[in-house]
Amino acid sequence: MMSMSAWRELKDALAATIPAERLIDDPLRTLAYGTDASFYRLIPQLVVRPQNEAELQRTLAECRERELPVTFRAAGTSLSGQAVTDSVLIQMGRGWRDHEILDEGKAICLQPGVIGARANQLLAPYGRKIGPDPASIASCMVGGIAANNASGMCCGTAQNSYRTVRDIRVILADGSLLDTADADSVAAFRASHGELLAGLERLAAETCDNAELAEKIRHKYRLKNTTGYALNSLVxxxxxxxxxxxxxxxSEGTLGFISTITYDTVVDEPLKAAALAFFPDMGTTCRATIALKQSPVSAVELMDRAALRSVQDQPGMPEVLKTLPEGAAALLVDVRGNDEAELDARMQAVQATLEGIQALEPVTFTRDADAYALYWKIRKGLFPAVGAVRETGTTVIIEDVAFPIERLDEGVLALTDIFHRHGYRDAILFGHALEGNLHFVFPQGFEKPGEVERYQALMDEVAQLVGVEYGGSLKAEHGTGRNMAPYVELEWGPEAYALMWEIKALFDPGNLLNPEVILSRNPTLHLENLKPLPAADEIVDKCIECGFCEPVCPSTDLTLTPRQRIVIRRELARLEALGSQATDADRTRMKELEEAYVYQGIDTCAATGLCATQCPVGIDTGEMVRQLRHERAVDKAPLARRIGRHFSGATRVARGGLNAAGAARTVLGVNLMEKMSTGARRLSGDRLPQWSPALPRSASIRVLESVTSGDASRDKVVYLPSCATRIFGAAHDDKVEARSVMEITLALLDKAGYEVVLPEMIGHLCCGMAFQSKGQFEEAAHKGRELNRELLMASQNGRFPVLCDTSPCTLQMRKHLDERLEMLEPVAFAHDHLLPRLAITPLDERVAVHVTCSSTRMGLDDKFVRLARACANEVVVPAGIDCCGFAGDKGFNTPELNAVALEGLAEEVAECSAGYSNSRTCEIGLSQHGGIPYRSIFSLLDRASRAP
Known part of the structure; x- marks a missing residue:
């Protein structure tokens, strides 16, 4: 380990050109940012977040001067330990997310920070996609996809990064840059790095002259293979x-850094169908797989009985999963086509192929979108599902092997026998069957005596079986990493292994780029630096730190992600459990983490639960944060109680504050008002809220006094304006919409022929979410009980539906109020009930839509967009804006969260006339950072409709 002075010197040197906020060495963030999805843990001494190639080259130069190793990190979804380090971690952030569509979608140029699913979203209008399709594509980044040669369910070996790369820009260990798409760059590189290129060409010639080695390489890459370097490039x-x-x-960042990659894209066939076929035993399942190898299928995914059992009790799963006999297995068969005839022909071909093979029930395809998505949800959720049922304190290990397809059935049986003999009877098996690529997943603890030795014995035998006896690959698609580095020579043999070390020496003679990854002289590397997963909180203990939650979290680029919040909570739990055995260093570390976690982990969490929608086991990290807020806010309970008991008065005070702010805005002007607010907030130590130019006028609750009842011919609906819409009215600068949400809603309901019923004491009512989000659970429950009573009375015990004009409040009420109450969310109500009652003339406008977190959680994304498209000729859904980060009042009290979450929004909506959403507070932040007015979706519908 280098002395601390070396790290300080490095940080000081880099600070001359890289801002201090992107040079991170505090205990909390180095641990949080240094954790990946593998079962290894190393804590970096310094995390550097360069924003461009020049900064990265400078970082490499300073590290090279001090002989400090560096590791590159994209999304950190790596499973084999290739993205952890105890030295310098170079992390890709917002500066690495550019893209360029080429040749009308036939190619795409991507920076490493682009999420894989985002690349496909960009290509969708062209009917194309990138070739690699890992299960983590919604969270992993292109940098990791390329660096690991990740493949996935459909791409096989024909469409992975190796086969579909067109060009790259790469920065080597010496800081030099090569752009293979630029003839001048190539010429300059040939002149400056002729020795490197000559060395590679020599190795290629020698390899091709060695017939036995060349044939071995060709054999290895008929399979999926990411063990070691891509020696197939030499042949x-x-x-x-x-x-x-x-x-x-x-190359897993051990030979250089890919700053952009240009992929040749592949056709994304639009029509899809899938069948879940069940077979009585694994042998029959493997024979079916071999038969399907020659069929026109897009994917064939194998799942054993244990794998299916791990997900059978999750919501929405087919009942048949619970009735399958022991030893049964399943194939998920995916078929795609460009038109109906092609799809039908392919489905018939598959059924004909399987006709003579015994299945537990007839094999039938579904084209229903929900059923198709469910089948793939079963498959993609298998790895994390094991994490959800493991014993707390254990980790989850996934082994990723490939057999020659013709020996798949015997290989599976032999491998299963090894796992059972070593006591791993909880292992589940699944994988990309067409490629002979199988994943074994099992829980593993390392704390008990003998467990490390048991794991080592298992790995030794698995490596011998797969790599030697069957000539397979020990890592088919997850990368070599630290996990398999000690076995690379066993699989490839001494000659090929020596060739890999020659390659490493040509690129990185100082061995500073991600050392100990892919190649290592340490035979026990895979048993060292194992990650602890201690019990910390029942809400999050099942987390396996996969990172699937991170892309949708609004604080990702500000402080911590859900995964990282859990990482720190676990470290605090570990330190606390030391008790009297804790050293002074332990106690100091714990205090530092606790103090930093208040802002990093608690204050900047939006707590909207959006992370749960991406988590394969549904963990809501926001729930953990709300519990922590509850524990910290005990002394504020009396104030919360006073506000709750006098809620009508509190909302009047809020409206008065808006009126005062509006008057000051008129007198001082927007610029001076903003400067004064910023200064006052800074002087208060960020205790005062930040004034926003998008802060609207106050709403007039008197508009509700115009509501009359008694028309028996009309359908009745109970209308509950949320407290936010009772406070916040129209925007000051909106030239089109001057009405409050309450006025718009009443006009729309009247136009659609509804009679409105208002609850009593409407100014006093609140769903409780405002208190719940701050950890004031008792007052939240009290307000919920109040509201429940009044809504039951107004709806005649659920006879009439209840419409709330704010989506987050609707979700809160659905979770906590009487089941007799039919709670209508504004988008769903407008789509399902208002559209059929109104005559719609779409506006000739381009509008933006923001789907709120609550709408996403209620599965309303598609309805939201369909509603907007019914009302406007062009609808934009800004990419990458999953949560606005306003989170009730955080847009005022933690405005930096809102700003980071909406970075890039203005560019996305620049050509739009306005934006529409279904939460008034969210619309304030969206207006502020989008540069256009955001209004209620009801406003768009009202403007585009008339009574029939």
């Missing part, structure tokens, strides 16, 4: 530039 190419380009794929 596939003779030119040094092409060899270099393809060696970079799958």
């Amino acid at each position: 596939d190419f003779s030119d040094g530039i092409e060899i270099l380009k393809h060696l970079m794929i799958g």
